Amino acid sequence: SMRAKMPPCNFVPEKYRSYPYEHMLKIREQNIAPSLRMYYKKPLLLHQGHMQWLFDYEGRRYLDLFAGIVTVSVGHCHPKVTMAAQKQLACLWHTTNIYMHPSIHEYAEKLTSFLPDPLKVVYLTNSGSEANDLAMFMARLYTRNFDVICFRGAYHGGSPYALGLTSIGSYKHGVANGIGCSTVRFLFLI
Numbered sequence: 001s002m003r004a005k006m007p008p009c010n011f012v013p014e015k016y017r018s019y020p021y022e023h024m025l026k027i028r029e030q031n032i033a034p035s036l037r038m039y040y041k042k043p044l045l046l047h048q049g050h051m052q053w054l055f056d057y058e059g060r061r062y063l064d065l066f067a068g069i070v071t072v073s074v075g076h077c078h079p080k081v082t083m084a085a086q087k088q089l090a091c092l093w094h095t096t097n098i099y100m101h102p103s104i105h106e107y108a109e110k111l112t113s114f115l116p117d118p119l120k121v122v123y124l125t126n127s128g129s130e131a132n133d134l135a136m137f138m139a140r141l142y143t144r145n146f147d148v149i150c151f152r153g154a155y156h157g158g159s160p161y162a163l164g165l166t167s168i169g170s171y172k173h174g175v176a177n178g179i180g181c182s183t184v185r186f187l188f189l190i
């Protein structure tokens with residue numbers, strides 16, 4: 001056959017111990033918002049990830065070259081990242097940003113050390129939508145202009161500001177949004 005051989009993998013996933021596939025589909029239909037659309041009639045039921053590997057409920061292994069769809073991470077469950085997250089979770093979860101805690105300061109200093117002057121101030125957000133909201137807000141505040149141009153067909157997130165930028169009909173739901181956002185078509189000129 002012409003099928004490429006999968007590279008070897010030493011990692012052994014844990015045994016899948018949750019509901020059968022059909023029951024998962026039923027829960028998805030009945031209890032999870034339909035706006036979390038699945039693009040496949042028989043979507044994968046993924047169970048575990050390790051670096052570039054994904055494992056489904058039957059233990060089938062997939063080589064994942066992207067670790068996401070459009071927003072990408074550093075592979076799955078990278079031990080270094082997992083350990084850092086576990087260490088923080090065991091140390092302190094959440095208080096408030098009116099106090100100080102070392103992690104955010106260490107991170108801000110390290111992150112900005114990679115950036116040239118005057119890019120020395122960071123504002124960390126929880127999501128892409130929030131980052132885009134903030135970018136729009138700061139641009140409007142700084143320039144005192146209001147209008148924003150975005151590309152038709154682009155996805156920028158689902159929060160109120162970002163949804164204005166998002167220019168895909170299926171995300172709009174016929175509710176007014178995007179005041180000040182104008183969409184343009186992009187053309188490739190050869």
Ligand SMILES: Cc1ncc(COP(=O)(O)O)c(C=O)c1O
Nearest residue numbers: 070071127128129130155156157
């Ligand atoms: C290009 C792009 N911008 C913004 C977002 C929104 O990010 P989030 O889902 O973290 O709010 C996404 C999410 O997929 C994205 O792909």
